[in-house]
Amino acid sequence: MIRLLGRADSSNVRKVLWAAAEMELALAREDYGGPFGKTDTPDYRTMNPNGLVPTLVDGDVTIWESNTIIRYLAAAYAPGKNFGGRDAASAARIGQWMDWQLGTLNPPLHTIFLQIVRLGDKRDEKVVQASTDSVNKLLDGVLAKALPREGFLLGAGVTAADVCIGAMLHRYVSLLGSDALDQRVAAYHQALSQRPGFKTHVAIGKP
Template identity: 40%
Template structure:
């Protein structure tokens, strides 16, 4: 895919799904422009935005007349279109399927309880927090992270010895898992997960688009 001077990512930097795409672009060394959209920035209910993305969510990738929504689909597109192939998304069918299932599991296994924890601790005012419900959601979230912990006990990254696309969706949420203020609520010790997170923190794209972004 030739470098596009018109590659635009629509979405606010604090969105976890936007972070995925920005970090992926950094790993692929692809230039882009980002335009704030969603949340307090609005824009997502306009006819122009809905023409690109009928869900009204972020992110949306725009390349001239082409637009694409759903963060994991955007990551796959970028990795596949980038000069024909990328090690982030291996060409071997079984290796690629392994990466894909981990990407999907982030959305189906991790997102529901992790979203509840995030909303409870970050988006809910202190006087309205239900710490009992949040503690239960932390336990459910930990079950998802234990699945990743088992994989990381065998190799440095989720799908194998090297970073692939599936580390990106999980990695964005790992930063929140380790850095949110838990109001004294306990979490399990997951040493392999922590070592993986520390490895991610040494990657420039992760530092720029995840670690340096406020948890909000």
């Protein structure tokens, strides 16, 4: 059994669980991180030097970083399929959007999350607004223009790119609502929110 170490309400754990559901792959999730602790132990730090979640343990293979875990699972358990890419070119097209989510979209969205959820009434509204403007520019100026008229980001089937971006769209809508979203982005989010894996693992009442 493939083990996934990480608490169920971690956004990055949710992302991996949703990806596994799309691949119809069973993972044995174990509570690590947050109130469960266990991420500062020598054993865990040997597996994941960052002391963060999730960490995947598949036999003798140990992987950390959620997007990399998703890539590994797709390559190991769904090779040549649409979710991770049928060939090198399609895998690269999926991967570039996964990297965009992690390196470009996530930083300002994470700032909004920290300000609203972690700081609450002590948040800096100027920081929230500036970060919101940055995210909106990315969603309107990049994602909306890249989305096809119908279907998902790279065609009719859901890929790892959709899972990674969809998890962040859930965070955006949970924190800010959907009124400011481009119509196509809003429709894309709505379509992703109907996926069984999204409903089970992502939409759990937390951003």
